[in-house]
Amino acid sequence: MKTPDNQDGFLLLEALFSFAMFLLLCTLLLPLWIDVKKEHYIQEKRTFYYSLLQNELAKSTPKDQEIKDDKLSIAIKFSVEDGLKKGCIDIRGDGREERRCLYGYLE
Numbered sequence: 056m057k058t059p060d061n062q063d064g065f066l067l068l069e070a071l072f073s074f075a076m077f078l079l080l081c082t083l084l085l086p087l088w089i090d091v092k093k094e095h096y097i098q099e100k101r102t103f104y105y106s107l108l109q110n111e112l113a114k115s116t117p118k119d120q121e122i123k124d125d126k127l128s129i130a131i132k133f134s135v136e137d138g139l140k141k142g143c144i145d146i147r148g149d150g151r152e153e154r155r156c157l158y159g160y161l162e
Contacts, residue, residue: 093149097127104129104144105155112142112159124148135161 104122108131111117117140122129127148134141136158143156 097146097149097151100124100127100129101146101153104131104146107131108142108144108155108157112140112157115162117142 111120111131111133117133119133120129120131122131127146129147130145132143132145134143138161140159140161141156142159143154146153
């Protein structure tokens, strides 16, 4: 008959190691996941307001707009430059500033 090996505490050590790995993964992945969600939110808003800029630029007399969204401040401004309509969108908030411009023909 075989005598059992002395493995007292092995399950406890294995459980502690597994829990430590779980905590390590959580502390690494949770901030990354939060940043990805924030960037996804900003990308959604950027796409929506860029589409709004395109629609306004297609009109014969586009109007400037100032929009306050949850965490973002959006300004849509139009001007005439070199015989073309110029529409720019300024997005500010959460420590970021973006400016994108589109051009269209005058009617």
